[in-house]
Structures are given as C-alpha cells and as structure tokens.
Amino acid sequence: MAYLAFIGRRLWQLLPVLxxxxxxxxxxxxLIPGDPASTxxxxxxxxxxxxxxxxxxxxxxxxxxxxxxxxxRVVRGDxxxxxxxxxxxxxxVEGRISATLWLLGAGALFSLLLSVPLAVLAASRKGAAxxxxxxxxxxxxxxxxxxWVGLMLQLFFALRLGLFPVSGFGTSFTEHAQxxxxxxxxxxxxxxxxxxxxxxxxxxxxxDSDYVLTARAKGISRGRLLxxxxxxxxxxxxxxxxxxxxxxLVGATVIVERVFALPGxxxxxxxxxxxxxFPVVQGVVIVIAVLVVIVNLATDLAHASLDPRxxxxx
Amino acid sequence: MRRVIxxxxxxxxxxxxxxxxxxxxSAKNTAGVPAKGGDLVIVKALDSKSMxxxxxxxxxxxxxxxxxxxxxxxxxxxxxxxxxWLATSFxxxxxxxxxxxxxxxxxxxxxxQPMTSADVKFSIDQATKTKGGWEFINTAIKSVAAPTPDxxxxxxxxxxxxxxxxxxxxxxxxxxxxxAGMTSKxxxxxxxxxxxxxxDHWTKGSELKxxxxxxxxxxxxPSLDSVTxxxxxxxxxxxxxxxxxxxxxxxxxxxxxxxxxxxxSTVQATLFDSTKTDYLLFNHTAKPFNxxxxxxAISLAxxxxxxIKSVLFGNxxxxxxxxxxxxxxxxxxxxxxxxxLTAAKAELAKSTTPQGFTATYLAAAGDVQDAAIAQILQGxxxxxxxxxxxxxxxxxxxxxRQDKQDYQITHSSWTMDIADPDELVSFAVDPTTGAKAxxxxxxxxxxxxxTHAAQKAFDPAVRQAKYTFIQKQAAEDAFMAFLYYxxxxxxxxxxxxxxxxxxxxxxxxxDVTLSK
Numbered sequence: 108m109a110y111l112a113f114i115g116r117r118l119w120q121l122l123p124v125l126x127x128x129x130x131x132x133x134x135x136x137x138l139i140p141g142d143p144a145s146t147x148x149x150x151x152x153x154x155x156x157x158x159x160x161x162x163x164x165x166x167x168x169x170x171x172x173x174x175x176x177x178x179x180r181v182v183r184g185d186x187x188x189x190x191x192x193x194x195x196x197x198x199x200v201e202g203r204i205s206a207t208l209w210l211l212g213a214g215a216l217f218s219l220l221l222s223v224p225l226a227v228l229a230a231s232r233k234g235a236a237x238x239x240x241x242x243x244x245x246x247x248x249x250x251x252x253x254x255w256v257g258l259m260l261q262l263f264f265a266l267r268l269g270l271f272p273v274s275g276f277g278t279s280f281t282e283h284a285q286x287x288x289x290x291x292x293x294x295x296x297x298x299x300x301x302x303x304x305x306x307x308x309x310x311x312x313x314x315d316s317d318y319v320l321t322a323r324a325k326g327i328s329r330g331r332l333l334x335x336x337x338x339x340x341x342x343x344x345x346x347x348x349x350x351x352x353x354x355x356l357v358g359a360t361v362i363v364e365r366v367f368a369l370p371g372x373x374x375x376x377x378x379x380x381x382x383x384x385f386p387v388v389q390g391v392v393i394v395i396a397v398l399v400v401i402v403n404l405a406t407d408l409a410h411a412s413l414d415p416r417x418x419x420x421x
Numbered sequence: 422m423r424r425v426i427x428x429x430x431x432x433x434x435x436x437x438x439x440x441x442x443x444x445x446x447s448a449k450n451t452a453g454v455p456a457k458g459g460d461l462v463i464v465k466a467l468d469s470k471s472m473x474x475x476x477x478x479x480x481x482x483x484x485x486x487x488x489x490x491x492x493x494x495x496x497x498x499x500x501x502x503x504x505x506w507l508a509t510s511f512x513x514x515x516x517x518x519x520x521x522x523x524x525x526x527x528x529x530x531x532x533x534q535p536m537t538s539a540d541v542k543f544s545i546d547q548a549t550k551t552k553g554g555w556e557f558i559n560t561a562i563k564s565v566a567a568p569t570p571d572x573x574x575x576x577x578x579x580x581x582x583x584x585x586x587x588x589x590x591x592x593x594x595x596x597x598x599x600x601a602g603m604t605s606k607x608x609x610x611x612x613x614x615x616x617x618x619x620x621d622h623w624t625k626g627s628e629l630k631x632x633x634x635x636x637x638x639x640x641x642x643p644s645l646d647s648v649t650x651x652x653x654x655x656x657x658x659x660x661x662x663x664x665x666x667x668x669x670x671x672x673x674x675x676x677x678x679x680x681x682x683x684x685x686s687t688v689q690a691t692l693f694d695s696t697k698t699d700y701l702l703f704n705h706t707a708k709p710f711n712x713x714x715x716x717x718a719i720s721l722a723x724x725x726x727x728x729i730k731s732v733l734f735g736n737x738x739x740x741x742x743x744x745x746x747x748x749x750x751x752x753x754x755x756x757x758x759x760x761x762l763t764a765a766k767a768e769l770a771k772s773t774t775p776q777g778f779t780a781t782y783l784a785a786a787g788d789v790q791d792a793a794i795a796q797i798l799q800g801x802x803x804x805x806x807x808x809x810x811x812x813x814x815x816x817x818x819x820x821x822r823q824d825k826q827d828y829q830i831t832h833s834s835w836t837m838d839i840a841d842p843d844e845l846v847s848f849a850v851d852p853t854t855g856a857k858a859x860x861x862x863x864x865x866x867x868x869x870x871x872t873h874a875a876q877k878a879f880d881p882a883v884r885q886a887k888y889t890f891i892q893k894q895a896a897e898d899a900f901m902a903f904l905y906y907x908x909x910x911x912x913x914x915x916x917x918x919x920x921x922x923x924x925x926x927x928x929x930x931x932d933v934t935l936s937k
Contacts, residue, residue, distance in 0.1 A: 141817030145824045152824055153855030159553035193471045202625050258657050266665050274658045368653040370626025383817050
C-alpha cells in the first residue's frame with residue numbers, strides 16, 4: 108500500500124518536471140540559429156519556398172502562441188507532426204522506443220551478469236591476485252572507445268563467427284533478441300567497470316561488519332556468506348549506481364545505436380536536432396524525460412525492497 | 422542462421438584465398454550466370470524521409486520512390502538528354518507553346534488501373550500546385566489538357582525549351598487520378614505508381630521494402646523479386662554488411678576505403694559519372710568580394726589538383742565551368758581559372774586591396790571535406806597576404822546563414838535533377854529567380870539576358886552559343902571559385918549485374934540482376 112502511494116506521488120511530481128522541460132526545450136530549439144525550412148530545402152531554397160514552408164509549419168506565428176499551441180496539443184497526447192518526415196511524431200517515437208528499451212534492458216542485464224560475479228570474485232579474497240586482476244582489467248573496457256568496441260565485436264562475433272547479425276534490429280522478437288546481444292555487450296563493457304568497483308567496495312565494507320563476523324563464527328560457509336548475506340546488503344548502493352548510469356544512458360545510447368544501426372530514440376533526437384525538426388525534438392525529449400523519471404523511480408523501489416530500513420514515505 | 426554462417430564462411434574463405442593466392446581476382450570472378458529473381462539489399466547512411474515526390478528533397482527518398490512512380494520522359498544514360506518513357510513521342514506546335522504527348526499503351530498502375538491521360542493531367546497539376554516543394558520546376562507550365570484517353574497536351578506560358586526535361590523530373594511522376602480515392606497524405610504512405618517495383622512496407626529507421634511489379638510495362642523486367650533499403654549510419658558497419666553478404670550494394674562508401682576493395686574477389690567498387698560539382702561561394706555583398714580582381718586572385722591561388730588528391734584521394738577532376746560535363750551544353754573549352762600563383766598576385770595588385778585582407782570561411786562542423794578545403798585554402802592564399810579564419814558552425818546554422826548571405830566565403834555543391842542546364846544556370850547566375858545567384862549576389866546583366874534567351878530558344882546551336890557565353894563570362898567574373906567534379910562511388914557484390922547510377926544520381930533497378 109505504501110508502495111502504491113509512493114509510486115503515485117512520484118508520478119504526480121512528474122508533471123511539473125515535464126512542464127519545466129517542455130518550456131526549456133521549446134525555447135532553446137526555437138531560439139538557436141538554423142531554420143527547418145531552409146535546412147529541408149538545402150540548395151533549392153529560395154525566400155518564397157522558405158516562407159511557404161514556414162507557414163505550413165506554423166512558424167510564422169509569434170513564439171508564445173506556438174508554445175501555447177504545442178502545450179495544448181501535448182496535454183491531449185498529440186505530439187505534433189514532423190517537418191521532415193511529414194508524419195505524426197507519436198508514430199515516429201513509438202517506432203523507435205522499442206529499440207531503446209531493448210538496449211537499455213539488455214545493457215543493464217549484461218552489465219549485471221558481468222559485474223556481479225567479478226565483484227564477488229574480487230571481494231572473496233581481498234588483495235589477492237584475482238582481486239588485483241578484477242580491479243585493473245575492466246578499466247581497459249572503460250578506456251576503450253565505444254565505436255571501437257562495437258566494431259571489434261562485429262568483426263569477431265558477427266562477421267567471422269556468424270553468430271549474430273552485424274547490425275540492424277530485425278522485425279520479429281527472435282530477431283530483436285539476436286540483434287541486441289552485441290550492442291548490449293558494448294554497453295556492458297563500458298558500464299561494468301563502474302559497477303564492479305562500486306559493488307566490490309560495498310562487499311568489502313559489508314564483509315567487515317559485525318553481523319558477518321557473527322555469521323562466520325556460527326560456521327556459515329564462504330559461498331553462502333558471500334551470496335546470501337553480503338551480496339544482498341552490498342547490492343543496495345550499487346543499485347543506485349546502476350540506476351543513475353542507466354538513466355544517463357537513455358540519451359547517451361546514440362553511439363551504440365549508430366554503430367549497430369539500431370533505430371532508437373537517441374539517433375532520432377540527434378537527427379532531428381541537426382535538421383531543426385522542432386516537433387520531433389520536443390516529442391523525443393518529453394519521452395526521454397519520462398523514461399528517466401521511471402528509471403529513477405524503479406531504482407528507488409529496488410533500493411527500498413532490498414533494504415528494509417529504507418522506507419517509501421519520502 | 423545456417424545460411425548466414427554459410428555465406429559468411431564462404432565470403433571469409435574467398436577473401437582469405439584471394440589474399441593468399443596473390444590477388445588474381447579478375448580470374449576468380451564469382452559473377453556467374455545472371456539468374457531471375459533474388460532479393461536485393463542496399464545499405465545507405467540515412468533513411469528515407471518521405472515518399473511524396475512533389476515535396477521531398479533528399480536523395481535517400483527520391484531514389485526510392487523513383488522505382489514506383491515514373492514520368493512521361495526520362496533522363497538518358499549519359500545524362501545529356503531525355504528519352505520516351507510513359508509517353509512514346511510528342512509533337513510541338515508551330516508557336517512552340519503546345520506539346521502533345523502520346524501515351525504508351527498497356528501501362529497499368531500497381532493497383533491494376535490502366536494509366537490514362539486523366540491520371541497524367543492530375544499528376545502534373547498536383548506537382549504544379551505544390552507550395553514549398555518542387556513547383557519551381559513547373560513554373561513555365563500554363564495548363565494541362567487530356568483531350569483523349571491517350572494524349573496529353575501541355576501548354577506553356579511562353580516558349581520554354583527545357584519543358585520536356587522539366588517533365589522528366591520525379592516531381593512530375595505519374596500517380597492515379599485523385600490519389601485512387603485517398604487523401605494525399607494517405608496515398609504517400611504507400612504510393613501507387615506504374616514503376617517496376619511496388620510498395621511493400623517501411624519500418625522507419627530499419628528498412629524500406631519494395632516488391633516486384635509483375636505487370637510492369639517493360640516485359641521481362643524487373644528481374645529482382647524485391648529490393649530493401651536499410652539505413653546504416655556507420656561507414657564501417659556498412660562495409661561489414663557488404664563483406665558479410667547481408668547487403669549487396671553499399672551507397673557511398675568512404676573514398677578512402679575504395680583501394681582495399683581492389684583485392685576482394687566478392688566485392689567491387691565503381692566510380693560512376695556524376696553531375697556533382699563543388700564550389701567556393703563568394704558573398705558579393707561583403708567587401709572585398711564585390712571586387713572581381715580579389716575573387717580572381719583567390720581562385721587562381723587554389724591548387725585544385727592538391728585538393729582532389731587530399732579530399733578525394735585523386736578521384737576527381739578540376740572544374741573549369743560551374744556546369745558539370747554531364748549536362749547538355751557544357752563547354753569543355755570554358756576558360757576556368759587554373760592554379761597560377763604569379764597571375765594570382767598580379768590580379769590582387771589590380772584590386773582595391775593589393776596588400777591582402779582578412780576573411781572568414783564559414784564551415785559546416787563535422788563535414789570532413791569542408792574542413793580539408795578550408796585548410797588548403799588558408800595555406801593557398803597566404804602568399805597573397807590574405808588571411809583566412811575558419812568559423813565552424815553546425816550544418817543547419819551554416820545553411821541558414823548562407824541563405825541570408827551572412828558569410829564571406831563558404832563551400833557548396835550542386836547536382837542536377839534534370840537533363841537541361843536551365844535548372845542550374847537560372848539558380849546560379851540569375852538573381853531574379855530568388856536564390857540571389859547561388860547566394861552570392863552575382864549580377865551581370867549580359868549573363869542574365871543570355872540565360873533568359875537560352876530558355877526560350879529551341880535551336881540547339883543558339884542555346885549552345887548562349888551557354889558557351891554564360892560559362893565563359895561566369896568563369897572570367899570568378900563569381901564562385903569552381904573547385905572540382907567528383908564521381909558517385911558505389912561498392913557492390915560481384916553477383917550484382919546491371920547496376921548503373923545515372924549522372925543525375927538515380928538508378929534503374931529494373932535493369933539489375935542478381936546471380937546465385
């Protein structure tokens with residue numbers, strides 16, 4: 108019950124956040140130099156053609172009027188129509204959100220699959236060779252440029268071994284699953300080092316605490332100790348680290364999307380900024396803002412469920 | 422999945438074998454016998470934007486919808502003329518104002534409807550009525566009539582030599598009357614035309630697929646069962662797709678990678694003639710670019726061969742005219758300014774700024790060619806006492822500033838849409854068309870008069886004389902610095918035959934076959 112109230116409160120708080128975001132994004136994108144009509148027309152642009160298109164796009168109205176029209180549409184769920192694609196923004200976003208969610212989800216999963224065992228391995232014997240290795244080797248992953256990691260994975264697993272497609276997202280569920288492996292691995296290679304270090308530190312802290320000492324004195328095995336007791340408690344702070352990074356990733360997946368030709372929101376946002384496709388920029392930012400808030404919410408809920416001392420009253 | 426592995430292993434083995442065997446790749450040509458059918462996959466950097474042929478400006482959309490919607494006449498393979506397509510012939514009235522087209526018999530739309538003159542009239546009228554699209558191509562058209570089901574009469578407002586070339590542009594592609602009962606918006610979500618391929622589906626950002634039109638008016642064509650275009654933004658990824666056999670054609674691979682492909686036994690690269698021409702624009706409303714001597718000095722100081730070597734890896738030719746060689750009435754004898762530092766210094770001495778000056782080059786951030794040209798220019802004009810500062814802005818900002826003539830020097834390019842010089846010439850040297858002479862502000866009365874005269878002359882000798890004069894004067898006035906002509910580079914599997922982009926950039930997929 109407290110959980111539901113918590114979720115409700117947080118979603119309610121989303122509204123002023125969204126309002127502020129629409130205000131900032133709308134004015135920023137409209138006030139920077141560059142014009143959607145002349146960008147569309149390219150070297151076929153003449154003042155008459157530009158004026159005709161601007162009228163079609165409603166850009167000849169005063170700015171505050173355009174903002175009010177936009178806000179009025181948004182509350183009705185209408186995100187407007189793309190200047191470039193000449194089709195509803197909602198449709199464009201709906202078509203792209205799937206790839207982004209797959210990438211975020213699979214990326215988070217692979218990051219966990221990589222980092223948890225490594226962190227447990229490192230913490231199991233502090234200072235030993237395996238600990239040193241786990242502390243240093245993932246740093247290489249952190250330092251490697253995403254483009255290069257993606258390319259290497261494509262060359263080896265896709266081209267040479269033929270296990271996964273080189274790029275693309277496919278159309279069916281199985282194709283999505285096959286196509287997301289390499290991109291998610293690319294994300295994990297960059298994210299895992301951060302998680303490993305954070306989780307390892309938390310594990311070591313927990314292993315030093317009194318109740319662990321008690322458990323050891325009672326004769327519990329190392330394995331059970333690590334996994335059933337220490338990990339659960341250490342996970343708490345790492346969940347926050349993971350949540351923050353996933354939230355950041357929501358907009359930052361552009362590079363991975365580009366290398367693997369994934370039709371995601373990041374690419375759509377970048378392209379629409381370049382072409383000054385105002386409705387799409389506005390629409391995508393709103394969706395990304397909602398996603399980020401949801402990820403933060405999920406992080407808090409996970410945090411609360413892992414640590415009974417943390418309530419959901421706040 | 423097994424087929425993928427098999428293809429990949431075969432490709433990998435052939436590449437390895439080719440490498441080991443000393444690279445006698447021509448002997449190992451895997452082309453084989455052209456077979457019927459096959460599904461072609463083309464990868465390109467950007468997705469298409471819209472299938473509306475009257476309002477869409479990007480090639481990624483145009484080259485796709487041209488497979489579905491066809492015009493009355495079309496550009497010839499060498500780009501220099503037009504040939505009958507959905508019309509078989511035309512006659513011109515003695516007063517040169519009425520063109521009577523005879524339509525081809527037996528042409529049907531993808532929905533089974535036969536094509537008639539009513540459809541043609543509707544299509545051309547819609548193209549003319551557009552706002553903020555390609556309507557400028559149709560400005561000379563006064564009216565279109567459909568006196569009989571297989572004749573169409575196009576009447577112009579004044580004698581207009583480029584008319585048939587204008588009608589060959591894709592905006593005048595033939596669609597069913599009244600959009601077959603749909604609204605324009607609904608229609609263009611799955612267009613219906615007469616072309617060799619018809620609509621299948623478009624998952625935006627992922628793939629756009631067209632399938633064979635079994636009732637295409639050219640019997641025996643197309644051979645392919647389907648064509649799918651997939652947007653793959655990263656250059657390396659596209660190359661891997663082609664190498665791995667997941668795609669058969671790669672649009673515009675980076676020029677730097679073409680050399681590697683020479684050693685492949687499965688993939689080849691071809692440089693096709695194009696109408697692409699690159700220029701440096703001078704803003705004549707900004708001092709000292711209003712001074713012809715200053716402009717000539719800069720143009721003479723540029724070593725075009727050096728730019729071509731650095732930017733295009735040698736795959737280009739210095740431009741002597743603002744018109745490219747693949748356009749009718751191009752004059753190869755046009756005295757374009759060539760690299761001559763002594764002459765450059767002499768020109769600057771005659772100018773209002775003999776000691777040199779400082780100018781700013783407006784560059785589009787992220788454009789590798791632009792950056793290279795800017796740097797080469799900086800070095801080239803230093804001996805003249807001219808200092809070039811480079812200002813990098815994002816492409817949309819650069820575009821907006823160019824339109825407003827808020828720049829001093831910048832870089833631009835052109836490609837032809839039609840097989841007539843008029844589209845480019847009006848745009849580039851006639852400020853009355855609204856583009857302020859390619860955004861330069863150039864205004865030479867003799868050149869403008871010659872442009873108008875050439876539009877109304879039907880005698881090829883007369884037109885040639887006018888265009889020769891225009892090109893020569895434009896070169897001498899150095900209203901822009903003409904840089905280079907470059908080809909269109911494509912990489913594709915050796916299994917692909919008959920793939921030939923025309924100088925206007927578009928390609929006829931009904932001629933392509935895929936061997937096994």
